[in-house]
Amino acid sequence: MPTFALVDCNNFFVSCERVFNPKLANKPVVVLSSNDACVIARSNEAKALGIKMGEPVFKCDQVLKNRNVFIFSSNFTLYNDMSKRVMQSLTQMAREIEVYSIDEAFVFWPDITLNNHDYSKHIKHKIKQNIGLPVSIGLGPTKTLAKMANNIAKKSESGVFEITESNLDEILKVTPVGDIWGIGRRYTKFLISYDINTAYDLKNCDDNWVRKNLSIIGLKTVMELRGISCFNLDDNPEAKKSICVSRSFGKNVIEIEELKEALALHVTGAAAKLRKQNSITSSVNVFIMYTKYHDNFRFYQSLSYQLPVATAYTPDLIRAANICLEKMFKPGLLYKKVGIVFYDFVCADFVQMSTINNVNNLEKQTKVMRTIDKINSKKGKNKVFFAAALSDYSWESRRLKKSANFTTNWNEILTIKI
DNA sequence: TCTGGGGTCCTAGGACCC
DNA sequence: TCTGGGGTCCTAGGACCC
Numbered sequence: 001m002p003t004f005a006l007v008d009c010n011n012f013f014v015s016c017e018r019v020f021n022p023k024l025a026n027k028p029v030v031v032l033s034s035n036d037a038c039v040i041a042r043s044n045e046a047k048a049l050g051i052k053m054g055e056p057v058f059k060c061d062q063v064l065k066n067r068n069v070f071i072f073s074s075n076f077t078l079y080n081d082m083s084k085r086v087m088q089s090l091t092q093m094a095r096e097i098e099v100y101s102i103d104e105a106f107v108f109w110p111d112i113t114l115n116n117h118d119y120s121k122h123i124k125h126k127i128k129q130n131i132g133l134p135v136s137i138g139l140g141p142t143k144t145l146a147k148m149a150n151n152i153a154k155k156s157e158s159g160v161f162e163i164t165e166s167n168l169d170e171i172l173k174v175t176p177v178g179d180i181w182g183i184g185r186r187y188t189k190f191l192i193s194y195d196i197n198t199a200y201d202l203k204n205c206d207d208n209w210v211r212k213n214l215s216i217i218g219l220k221t222v223m224e225l226r227g228i229s230c231f232n233l234d235d236n237p238e239a240k241k242s243i244c245v246s247r248s249f250g251k252n253v254i255e256i257e258e259l260k261e262a263l264a265l266h267v268t269g270a271a272a273k274l275r276k277q278n279s280i281t282s283s284v285n286v287f288i289m290y291t292k293y294h295d296n297f298r299f300y301q302s303l304s305y306q307l308p309v310a311t312a313y314t315p316d317l318i319r320a321a322n323i324c325l326e327k328m329f330k331p332g333l334l335y336k337k338v339g340i341v342f343y344d345f346v347c348a349d350f351v352q353m354s355t356i357n358n359v360n361n362l363e364k365q366t367k368v369m370r371t372i373d374k375i376n377s378k379k380g381k382n383k384v385f386f387a388a389a390l391s392d393y394s395w396e397s398r399r400l401k402k403s404a405n406f407t408t409n410w411n412e413i414l415t416i417k418i
Numbered sequence: 419t420c421t422g423g424g425g426t427c428c429t430a431g432g433a434c435c436c
Numbered sequence: 437t438c439t440g441g442g443g444t445c446c447t448a449g450g451a452c453c454c
Contacts, residue, residue, distance in 0.1 A: 058421085101454045217428070433444100
């Protein structure tokens with residue numbers, strides 16, 4: 001039976017900032033969400049000060065100031081690039097890898113590895129040495145247990161921990177049910193109301209009861225707690241089924257022109273993602289968030305549009321998005337956010353022909369987009385774009401404390417004074 | 419004053435079909 | 437009074453993850 005390893009970067013966003021800023025070591029550091037609104041990553045020192053995950057900045061303002069916490073706006077260009085480096089490095093040292101999120105991956109170590117625990121320590125050392133990021137590694141007979149082991153590894157000296165048959169029950173008994181991967185807030189509350197408080201309690205629940213109340217996914221989780229693997233390692237994840245790009249504004253937006261600029265920019269980004277996975281979309285959905293004067297309650301509204309022909313051609317997608325926006329827009333509201341969702345994908349190789357879309361036209365469109373994508377991937381995001389997305393960006397979200405793009409932009413490369 | 423952004427999967431219920 | 441049986445597709449809502 002293979003052992004799953006979960007490699008997880010410690011306090012990932014904070015650790016990325018630390019790689020290029022050594023004075024942050026051992027100091028409280030936080031990274032903020034877009035608009036510098038919430039705390040989305042904390043160093044251990046910041047956690048120790050009681051700063052919570054997802055906490056709005058205005059609520060912990062005093063602690064941040066009084067305790068000299070280092071604050072950064074999120075820099076996803078940097079984090080994505082650092083993530084890529086970690087995953088490439090792991091790929092070289094693993095037999096199989098499933099990149100699970102920006103900062104973690106499930107892996108099977110190579111077959112020749114006799115001792116998973118020692119090999120994990122070796123990997124941990126390598127990643128720190130090559131990339132500068134600290135990772136923790138959890139090992140277990142199922143994904144759920146590898147996750148659990150990882151939580152223990154994070155608090156351990158060595159940063160590596162393995163759950164085996166012999167220590168399984170002992171660990172489950174001290175793991176709160178809400179700490180299990182796949183058991184969220186709602187289920188935790190529900191389970192506790194039935195006096196199911198620990199992972200051990202859940203492991204011993206009746207299958208039918210679990211199936212009925214926690215759905216098939218919940219039952220799989222319970223099986224995994226028993227050491228029976230139900231979630232496979234997926235080393236070839238399928239193309240995305242929907243693509244969404246949205247941002248909150250840095251100020252209240254009132255004019256439809258500004259909304260259109262922001263929307264066109266989001267559509268441009270989403271369309272690039274769409275083409276990258278070789279898909280074309282049949283449907284677009286535009287959503288907006290707004291408030292009214294003298295009232296902070298937030299309203300969401302959305303509208304979909306079915307394209308006559310599936311496409312990944314940015315101008316057509318901007319046009320479709322604008323149709324939705326124009327139908328929803330009402331003057332006099334304070335707009336906070338706009339976003340686009342593409343869904344109902346078709347593989348780009350199976351293009352549907354119609355009278356609207358003759359072959360020549362389609363070839364031209366494909367060529368144009370391919371060229372633009374090529375230039376942008378070489379010269380930087382949105383070096384070339386459509387005029388609809390031209391803007392003074394006065395609505396852009398606040399990112400007052402962003403660090404430099406150390407790894408992706410020659411002009412922002414780290415300089416050292418000697 | 420200020421509360422992120424991007425995904426997946428499951429289920430129940432309605433519409434519709436034979 | 438009794439109100440088939442089996443299926444598909446779609447959607448909204450709810451749960452979860454990082």
